[in-house]
Amino acid sequence: MLKPSEIKQGVLKPYTVVFKHVFRRPHTLMYPYERLKFSPRYRGFITVDLEKCNGCGMCARACPNKCIELVEVPGMKHKYPKIDYGYCCFCGLCTDSCFRGALKRTEIVELSAYRREDLVVRPEDAQPRPVESVLPMLKRFITVEIVGDNVRYKEVR
Amino acid sequence: MLIDERCIVMAELPIPIPIPLPEWVVEFIALNWETLLKIIIIPGLAFILLFELVAVWFERKFLADAMLRIGPLYCGRVAGWLQLIADALKLTVKELFAPKGAHKVLFYAVPVFAPTIPALAVVLIPFGPDWILFRAGGAGLLLFFALTSLIPVLTILAGWASNNKYTIIGALRSAYLYIAAEMPLFIAAAGVVILAGTFDLVEIVELQSKMWFAIPQFIGFITFFIAMLGASERVPFDIPVAEQELVLGWRTEYTGIAFGLLMTVEYACLLAWSLLFITLYLGGYQGPPILGPGTASGIFWMLVKLGIVVAIAIFLRVVFPRYRIDQALRLGWRYLIPLALLNIFLTLAMKPYMLALLK
């Protein structure tokens, strides 16, 4: 049979500890009305700066999954990288290897499409865009703040 | 004239009904409006269905808060209270079929009969000094236990009728568990009966006007609560639900609305046992002895107490994992039954002192 101290510790204490959690704020983000603001290093969608790129192909060589291919862009001088997001694993080796700074990471991750062909993004389409353009219902950006014993979601611009 | 006579008959009703009804219907309602209210509203059909709705909603939202998330949110404008009705509607449009070789009559009969048995047991509980549907000639407690003993019969029938090796094992395990949980319930209730001297539930409640039976019968109070969780298969005893190789035990082969009806059995059992628990140990429809009689009606106090007891029982689900079947049986046979017997010995030995406390 259980000792009274065991009952208090094993049965009543878990009950009160779990009960106190009812009064904490839930950890749910109301996506797509709210979204976390990622750090500047976040490896999301890759944008191509057509002015800076010189067509060297280092990014294509660095990619582990061979998803970058250099293609012609009408009206521009040399070849530019075309990325297939069906194979991309977002490792960031291509952006690190570009010493001209033409490939940049953004924080857009909403990249789903209805057909596999739509996942291939040509260099002239890979331009920076704000998050609200892919997420039109977005109202707030959120960061996670630790306030005392609790975690709060704070709105950030 | 005919119109005048009908107007006179209608004027006898407490609430005027503007629909033209035949005279015999109006007379019937006028004579028996109290009983009809009891049957339909409280403690009858509407109460049981509303209890299911509220209990499931409460379980989902309150437990979601404890798990740091939000439960149902969008269905029904305020906090998702229509979610259960949406789920029930979804279940009605699913295909209803019985496995090959199953005994079709029994297979479909069990989900129809299973929720009615706890509902029948609720009929016996007094909600007020004369607000009781069936007094059972002074043997309400015995009839309650007799009715709820039918539940393992139905589980075994369901498990056997499914024509599945695993469901019959699951049904037998569920029956073992129920027997191990029912014995302490009988014995703890026997302690109350010895103290009160009667099987009638109304008289048991009347005797608790000065002090609730929870205090002289403390051991029985705890034992009854734990065994009640076992009898209605709530956590930590919900072994038949996610055991037996993690399919649903005796409920495995049920789909569609049959499955929905079986899910309501769990909450109906919880309702029936909680009401009995309140009646035996927590003073039934009377308020706390400090406040004195007549503060608020019996139904109000019953609902308040029911809310507290059911909230505690439901919240246990998020705190504890579940027992293994042999551990649950060991708990029932080795610990709860001796405790309940100890309760009876204490009651027999100290009956005069306890009665003096109650006067």
Next chain:
Amino acid sequence: MVVSEAKEIMRISWGPQHPMSGQFRFILETDGENVYEIIPDFGFTHRGIEKILEYRTFVQGIVPFERLAMVDAANVGLAYVRAIEDAAGIEVPKRAQYIRTILCEISRINSHLYAIGLAAEAAGGYPAIFLWTTADRELFLDLAEMLTGARWSYAFFIPGGVRADIPEGFKERALKVLSYFEKRLIAYRDSWLENEIWLTRSRGVGRLSAEDAIKLGAAGPSLRGSGVELDMRKEEKYEAYEELNFKVAVQKEGDCQARFMVRFLEMIESTKIIRQALENLPPGPFKKPVPPKLPKGEGFARVETARGEMDVHVILDGSDKPYRVKVCAPSFRNLYVISKLPKLTKILVADVPVVIWSFDPWYLDADR
């Protein structure tokens, strides 16, 4: 009862389509109550990573390698990088060693929190503990994201150092997260590790003695839960662990509860390690230039991942891709121990989820 007296042995597939089995298939031979054999059925998630690595350069190869055990990606990636450095004789700067240590310990905390949450679900708890651990992991994932740019798939270690330096604001944020986490550990201990019904489910279940653990080759917390004090961080003294002050978590009983206590205590030690590493971060470069083609050689590295010791053996042939990579995964050895366990102790069918998740196998690790 007629059914249980038959005593016929049924083969049940605790298979991939199962709520609590993960991506793996166990075949249980049972008579309804006792389990006589647990046979793991390998190969469901075999992707041929060792072969893939022969077609990737060293820097490209870190990306598929950490897919062996993504929940613990830093420790696993470290094994490969250390093997290459061992083969080519590359010396890593001090600052890079400390940064690697910090990321490895964050990864270990993530993995242990996940394991504790899944074990709580395996025992039948309505997932309160699982969701709390998920919510607490979020803070560490955000911390890792601040450092590397990804929440799970870091790909942060390269031969010669790390890919980037510690950003501004990382240290303050990390210290805040750690102090919050230590309060949460108290909540876990109070509500789960001393939970009466959890103790009934896990004490005395799946007992593994120390001799059996060494003989059968258990790894990680499974080994340390049986009383054997063996931790690669103290044996190999790699990265910055030599200069940091921490204890090895060992428990004596060898049942499921002991293995969980080991994981719990290891999380506490990890917070201490991260704190010390952040305080004593040495200045200097964070990576060293390494030529793309490495000379011929062989390298071997042993690393303590969250699940146990992982060994990587690399053979270089002078080009810019490795000739052969061989990985010895901890979960493979733990699955062998699980398959021998019914002969050592008594296991009931209801104990199988608790026992399996107390060994915490990560099936992608075992299948490679």
